[in-house]
Amino acid sequence: MSSPIVKLVAQRVALGILLLLAVSVLIFAGTQILPGDVAQAILGQSATPESLANLREQLGLNQPAYVRYFHWLGGVLTGDLGTAMSSGQDIATSIKGRLWNTLFLAFWAAIVAVPLAIILGLIAVRYRNGWVDKLISGLALASTSFPEFFIGYVLVYFFAVKWQIFPGISTVYDGMPFGERMQAIALPATALTLVVLAHMMRMTRAAILNVMQSAYVETAELKGLSAFNVIRKHAFPNAIAPIINVVMLNLAYLIVGVVVVEVIFVYPGMGQYLVDHVTKRDVPVVQAVGLIFAAVYISLNIIADIAAIIANPRLRHPK
Amino acid sequence: MADNKAKSGLLLDIRNLRIEATVFPPGEAPKNIVLVHDVSLTLEKGKVLGLIGESGAGKSTIGLSSMGYGRGGVRITGGEVILNGRDILKGGKEGFRKLRGREVCYVAQSAAAAFNPAHKLMDQVVEATLLHGTATRAEAEKRAVALFKKLSLPNPESIGERFPHQVSGGQLQRVMTAMALCSEPDLIVFDEPTTALDVTTQIDVLAAIKDAIRDTHVAALYITHDLAVVAQVSDEIMVLRHGRLVEWGGTRQIIKEPRQEYTNALVSVHEIEHQEQNPGTTPFLSVKKVTAAYGRSHIKVLKNVSVDIYPGQTLAVVGESGSGKSTLARAITGLLPPEEGTVTFDGRPLANRLADRPKEDLRQLQMIYQMADVAMNPRQTVGTIIGRPLEFYFGIRGRERDKRVAELLDKIEMGKGFIDRYPAELSGGQKQRVCIARSLAAKPKLIICDEVTSALDPLVANGILKLLLELQKEESVAYLFITHDLATVKSIADSIAVMYRGEVVRYGAKSKVLAPPFDAYTDLLLSSVPEMEIGWLEKAIKGRRMASAGN
Numbered sequence: 001m002s003s004p005i006v007k008l009v010a011q012r013v014a015l016g017i018l019l020l021l022a023v024s025v026l027i028f029a030g031t032q033i034l035p036g037d038v039a040q041a042i043l044g045q046s047a048t049p050e051s052l053a054n055l056r057e058q059l060g061l062n063q064p065a066y067v068r069y070f071h072w073l074g075g076v077l078t079g080d081l082g083t084a085m086s087s088g089q090d091i092a093t094s095i096k097g098r099l100w101n102t103l104f105l106a107f108w109a110a111i112v113a114v115p116l117a118i119i120l121g122l123i124a125v126r127y128r129n130g131w132v133d134k135l136i137s138g139l140a141l142a143s144t145s146f147p148e149f150f151i152g153y154v155l156v157y158f159f160a161v162k163w164q165i166f167p168g169i170s171t172v173y174d175g176m177p178f179g180e181r182m183q184a185i186a187l188p189a190t191a192l193t194l195v196v197l198a199h200m201m202r203m204t205r206a207a208i209l210n211v212m213q214s215a216y217v218e219t220a221e222l223k224g225l226s227a228f229n230v231i232r233k234h235a236f237p238n239a240i241a242p243i244i245n246v247v248m249l250n251l252a253y254l255i256v257g258v259v260v261v262e263v264i265f266v267y268p269g270m271g272q273y274l275v276d277h278v279t280k281r282d283v284p285v286v287q288a289v290g291l292i293f294a295a296v297y298i299s300l301n302i303i304a305d306i307a308a309i310i311a312n313p314r315l316r317h318p319k
Numbered sequence: 320m321a322d323n324k325a326k327s328g329l330l331l332d333i334r335n336l337r338i339e340a341t342v343f344p345p346g347e348a349p350k351n352i353v354l355v356h357d358v359s360l361t362l363e364k365g366k367v368l369g370l371i372g373e374s375g376a377g378k379s380t381i382g383l384s385s386m387g388y389g390r391g392g393v394r395i396t397g398g399e400v401i402l403n404g405r406d407i408l409k410g411g412k413e414g415f416r417k418l419r420g421r422e423v424c425y426v427a428q429s430a431a432a433a434f435n436p437a438h439k440l441m442d443q444v445v446e447a448t449l450l451h452g453t454a455t456r457a458e459a460e461k462r463a464v465a466l467f468k469k470l471s472l473p474n475p476e477s478i479g480e481r482f483p484h485q486v487s488g489g490q491l492q493r494v495m496t497a498m499a500l501c502s503e504p505d506l507i508v509f510d511e512p513t514t515a516l517d518v519t520t521q522i523d524v525l526a527a528i529k530d531a532i533r534d535t536h537v538a539a540l541y542i543t544h545d546l547a548v549v550a551q552v553s554d555e556i557m558v559l560r561h562g563r564l565v566e567w568g569g570t571r572q573i574i575k576e577p578r579q580e581y582t583n584a585l586v587s588v589h590e591i592e593h594q595e596q597n598p599g600t601t602p603f604l605s606v607k608k609v610t611a612a613y614g615r616s617h618i619k620v621l622k623n624v625s626v627d628i629y630p631g632q633t634l635a636v637v638g639e640s641g642s643g644k645s646t647l648a649r650a651i652t653g654l655l656p657p658e659e660g661t662v663t664f665d666g667r668p669l670a671n672r673l674a675d676r677p678k679e680d681l682r683q684l685q686m687i688y689q690m691a692d693v694a695m696n697p698r699q700t701v702g703t704i705i706g707r708p709l710e711f712y713f714g715i716r717g718r719e720r721d722k723r724v725a726e727l728l729d730k731i732e733m734g735k736g737f738i739d740r741y742p743a744e745l746s747g748g749q750k751q752r753v754c755i756a757r758s759l760a761a762k763p764k765l766i767i768c769d770e771v772t773s774a775l776d777p778l779v780a781n782g783i784l785k786l787l788l789e790l791q792k793e794e795s796v797a798y799l800f801i802t803h804d805l806a807t808v809k810s811i812a813d814s815i816a817v818m819y820r821g822e823v824v825r826y827g828a829k830s831k832v833l834a835p836p837f838d839a840y841t842d843l844l845l846s847s848v849p850e851m852e853i854g855w856l857e858k859a860i861k862g863r864r865m866a867s868a869g870n
């Protein structure tokens with residue numbers, strides 16, 4: 001039964017790995033093209049030609065680029081992301097906590113945003129072209145159209161400054177109780193939800209509306225099913241592939257695109273970490289974070305592909 | 320639901336039904352049009368009423384009104400629909416939902432599209448029964464299996480576990496009938512249930528539907544445009560045209576003694592006089608031992624096919640879907656280069672690939688397709704569409720081109736007034752005529768007609784066939800006529816090639832191919848064409864030697 005599926009899934013995974021390798025080359029090449037190198041950055045103003053040469057020798061920078069690339073890749077594959085120049089700390093250790101924070105925030109934003117978007121999409125289809133549909137679409141579009149920093153500051157103004165329900169600065173630390181942690185991320189999670197909601201909701205609506213033209217939807221209506229059940233039982237299962245796709249794209253955005261929101265709420269996540277080190281021109285950190293973001297993006301898209309393959313009854317149950 | 324009216328035997332009583340819709344013509348204000356003009360009909364319990372007419376006659380609209388359903392913004396604006404003694408139009412949305420799938424069920428034209436691809440057949444078959452709570456799941460499934468058996472589906476115990484894509488079209492149509500019967504309704508609306516099927520499959524499905532109606536005593540509205548089909552299953556027939564009643568009577572009376580001219584035209588639709596021509600001495604186009612496949616597939620769609628086409632004559636290629644008819648056309652035109660074999664034209668071989676053929680060769684072979692509306696650019700006027708080959712092949716432009724376009728429009732019996740019209744403003748028959756004019760404009764030696772009349776109503780199709788024959792006389796153009804409809808073949812062919820699973824199984828002059836003794840497949844094909852005879856179905860089923868491929 002599963003042979004075509006296994007083959008397709010294996011293809012997707014292999015393609016994903018290949019893509020990730022290609023991205024790693026791009027990231028490495030990109031940081032090489034930038035003027036100056038690590039040795040110059042470390043020594044800064046005090047650089048003399050001799051000390052530069054010495055340091056390059058020390059860091060292995062005078063080796064050809066491909067050797068350094070494989071050296072770096074080998075390190076990455078064994079969990080060694082290198083050392084941050086600015087602080088001299090091991091990148092892997094400092095990223096671990098921050099990645100966990102980012103995932104925590106993205107997870108709770110997704111838990112709220114995904115079901116909400118899909119349910120709103122279903123309701124919009126049920127009352128399509130009526131005022132409920134227009135209201136949902138309008139509000140969702142408005143929330144997406146406002147830039148994240150604007151939404152963030154509006155939330156801070158009302159919830160943190162005026163009513164003082166939630167903290168305006170989302171500081172979290174190790175060993176923080178769950179309840180407090182949730183309170184801390186309430187505002188950034190809300191901001192993220194508002195940003196991704198409309199895209200998913202509108203795609204859900206469009207995908208289901210597309211299916212609503214089908215003859216089998218008419219068949220369901222002529223069986224006497226209620227309008228909402230027609231959508232839920234007969235239209236939704238056939239619209240699932242495009243919906244999963246857009247959901248995964250938005251999940252990726254929740255992890256990769258949180259930079260602005262994290263900075264606004266001073267949340268110790270990956271985005272903050274990246275921005276801090278870009279300003280310090282800390283190339284190894286930028287490389288590591290870039291690679292992790294690429295891996296998240298690619299794996300979520302692979303999951304979307306695989307889910308779409310599995311959702312297709314023609315592939316799940318071949319003739 | 321047993322009240323006084325029902326006991327008297329009357330199930331459905333539609334009185335002065337008026338149905339309207341709002342249309343939005345481009346560039347004009349929206350306006351109301353009346354689709355059904357005050358039609359009345361009655362149907363007794365256990366009887367079958369056939370509704371017949373061409374597209375736009377309002378057959379489906381009337382049929383669906385018995386379920387209170389209007390497709391795409393269609394509104395019931397007047398009259399009464401009395402089902403089991405009550406006017407269902409007064410019941411509101413809630414009332415409609417209670418009767419749909421319980422008192423009245425629906426069998427759609429294309430079961431392949433009407434089944435949800437995401438759910439197992441069994442879940443869909445018993446869905447309405449469970450929804451209305453008339454049986455438990457176990458009872459409903461038992462009932463479904465019994466119905467699968469009655470409709471002679473293979474593996475009745477397990478077919479419900481399959482998904483729609485795992486079952487053939489003819490079988491799906493029977494599963495759909497089982498689905499309608501499963502909730503034991505009083506009335507089933509059959510909406511062209513066999514139109515989308517091959518002729519050899521149609522006969523089996525038709526027989527299965529007929530037996531099921533007889534054994535379950537369900538009443539039915541049977542909607543179709545094929546009078547010969549409806550004559551097999553109906554007790555009475557109602558002829559409709561433009562949303563108005565033309566004639567309503569017993570089946571025998573309608574097909575034997577039609578009282579209205581329009582009914583008469585429908586009855587005698589296939590009678591075209593065509594004298595078979597003797598093949599000339601030399602064919603101008605020869606297909607020699609052509610084998611072809613799609614992609615790098617091992618399945619050959621054409622196997623060693625050889626046919627000849629003589630100047631000014633018609634070769635009809637018949638067979639059911641998947642037999643390779645259209646692939647043969649693609650091989651001849653170079654759209655699908657054959658793997659083996661050659662196509663010779665005027666004694667020289669044609670390049671296999673379309674891209675390698677000179678313009679002159681392209682001009683000599685033209686095509687007309689089944690779906691005229693998708694074969695034309697919707698943003699070009701009729702004048703541009705017909706004028707394009709004149710510019711492309713002959714470099715004729717300006718006033719000279721317009722003159723030629725007008726001549727061509729004249730040939731296809733459409734006036735000059737059509738030059739500035741867009742395809743969307745034409746009827747189905749007119750669109751096909753424009754396609755014919757476009758292919759004629761190239762002055763080809765051969766026109767390949769791929770199911771050109773299949774999508775058209777019988778009377779319109781008849782007009783197209785007559786036009787093609789006339790044009791053949793005037794222009795001495797040859798046709799390669801691909802069709803699954805043997806009645807068409809009888810009307811226009813000079814020679815016939817019968818195809819079955821990629822091979823030509825019978826080939827020769829029309830009189831020889833259509834004269835016994837037949838091979839098993841040709842016999843099946845010929846005996847499956849519905850005839851306007853009461854009792855034909857039973858005779859045909861009894862006399863068959865070979866089961867159709869759909870089973």
